Amino acid sequence: MEDTVTTSRIVIVEDNEVVKDGFALLLNGIDKYEVVNSYIKCEDALKNLKSDSPDIILMDLELPGMHGVEGIQRIKKELPEVNIIVITVHEDSDLVFQALCAGASGYITKTANYSSLLEAIDEVNAGGAPMSKNIARMVVESFQKNQDSPLTKRETEVLELLSKGKSYSIISEELFIHKETVKSHIKNIYFKLQVHSKAEAIEKALKDKLI
Incomplete structure (x- = not known):
């Protein structure tokens, strides 16, 4: 009996045709990925979100019409479980930070090689959040903790590690639990936070300064 390959449905939102077509060509050549659609505007991606039913969205930020950060917020509101990876020319910017706070799961640069793209997608599928140390530091250090947090010290530690993109296994090792x-x-x-996903928990924690 052959092993069943689980296919990740991918949507690309990118106004650079060369980047968009290059990513699509690469991903469609791999059995476990299927690019179900690609768009140059967030508005078009939002219209077809339910029919496309993506598992992963590769999202540019500087787009014609709606900005990528707003697009991420609206997509996550309609499809909370989708993983969004930002495609950006910036590696150390407030925009990338805003995108992560809006619900993005990670980011890659447009200059990254194809292996970096595949690694980022695999990491997201495994529950991680691919990002540079600079951006991870911005996520963790750009705010002060709320002293009236409903979370225990241990819960806060777990959430902090989640926000750094750590997997459950790594968290258990680092906290010795x-x-x-x-x-x-x-x-x-x-x-306690009245959320239903990791992305929502991190977003609320950042907004309420719980971590």
């Missing part, structure tokens, strides 16, 4: 304990803490975090 079982992986199931990590999952239990995350469940409690979701309940």
Whole structure:
């Protein structure tokens, strides 16, 4: 019996035709990826979001019409579970930080080689958040913690590591706790913050200065 290959449905939102077509050509040549559609504007991607039903969206920020950050916010509102990877010419900018706060799962630069793109997609599929140390530092250090946080010290530590893109396994190793304990803490975090996903938890934590 052959192993069943799970295919990730991918949408590309990029106004640079060379970048857009290059990514699509690469990804469609790999069995586990399928580019179901590509657009040059967020507005068009939003119109077809339900029919495209993507697992991953590769999203540029500087787009004609609606800006990518607003597009990310609206897409995550309609499709909370989708993973959005920012495609950017910037590697250390407030725009990338804003995009992550809006719900993006990570980012790649337009100058990145194809192996970096595939690594970023695989990392997102594995529950990670591909980003540079500079951007990760901005996420963690750009705000002060709220002293009235509903989260316990351990829950806050777990959420901080999640915001850095750490997987459940890495969190369990760094905090010296079982992986199931990590999952239990995350469940409690979701309940206390009244959210339903990692992205929503991090977004709310950043907004309310909980981490």
